[in-house]
Amino acid sequence: MNIPEDEAALIKRALCLAGRTLGEIAQELHLPVPKNITHAKGWTGQLIEKILGASAGSLAEPDFPHLGIELKTLPISSMGVVSETTYVCIVPLSEMNQATWKTSIVYAKLAHVLWVPIDITSPTLFHRRIGTPLLCDLPENDEALLQKDWEEFAELISLGKIESITAHQGTVLQIRPKAAHSRIKTAGIGPLGEPIQTLPRGFYLRKCFTQKIIKRYFVV
Numbered sequence: 001m002n003i004p005e006d007e008a009a010l011i012k013r014a015l016c017l018a019g020r021t022l023g024e025i026a027q028e029l030h031l032p033v034p035k036n037i038t039h040a041k042g043w044t045g046q047l048i049e050k051i052l053g054a055s056a057g058s059l060a061e062p063d064f065p066h067l068g069i070e071l072k073t074l075p076i077s078s079m080g081v082v083s084e085t086t087y088v089c090i091v092p093l094s095e096m097n098q099a100t101w102k103t104s105i106v107y108a109k110l111a112h113v114l115w116v117p118i119d120i121t122s123p124t125l126f127h128r129r130i131g132t133p134l135l136c137d138l139p140e141n142d143e144a145l146l147q148k149d150w151e152e153f154a155e156l157i158s159l160g161k162i163e164s165i166t167a168h169q170g171t172v173l174q175i176r177p178k179a180a181h182s183r184i185k186t187a188g189i190g191p192l193g194e195p196i197q198t199l200p201r202g203f204y205l206r207k208c209f210t211q212k213i214i215k216r217y218f219v220v
Helices: 007-015 022-028 043-052 105-110 140-158 207-217
Strands: 070-076 086-090 112-119 134-137 173-177 186-189 195-198 201-205
Touching: 007 043, 007 112, 007 134, 022 043, 043 070, 043 112, 070 105, 070 207, 086 105, 105 140, 112 207, 134 207, 140 173, 140 186, 140 207, 201 207
Parallel strands: 070 112
Antiparallel strands: 086 201, 112 134, 173 201, 186 195
């Protein structure tokens, strides 16, 4: 799918997805639909990225770099309950001490987001239906919560305390390991300022944060 030339083109394309199933989209793109949901982590997001023309891939920038817009799918129940945390980006462990909140990847990813709800009522990916997408800027009160969490994490990482961070920390933002297996390592900072090898980590939005978005903007 070609890259949308402007915000209006992206929104128009996104709104055309509302009410369609993931299976219909996959067939349009001539892509197979995984039968085992357990082994299809990330497939839904990648499918929506492809149909909308996202171009960033795995780069540390918004999915639509020329528009400054990030795409996030939100799996929800028929009652509008968010079912899981939302992956934001990889934690740049060796660079956290050089960034500020406004220059962080997290801010760049969440400042302008196209939220696409996915009704996960169906047990099969093929029949799961896409809700009405919504493009919105980050409200000041939400940004304040994210910034507080990010700055606390940044301080811990800069002090070499990455190994002490658990998924229980953070009010709306959390850090969790992000690797296929424990043998994968990335560069980090140790407690004495020395370079270390540690598990890659990812930033995730807690369900309480995305649930507020559902309640604020969507009728369920």
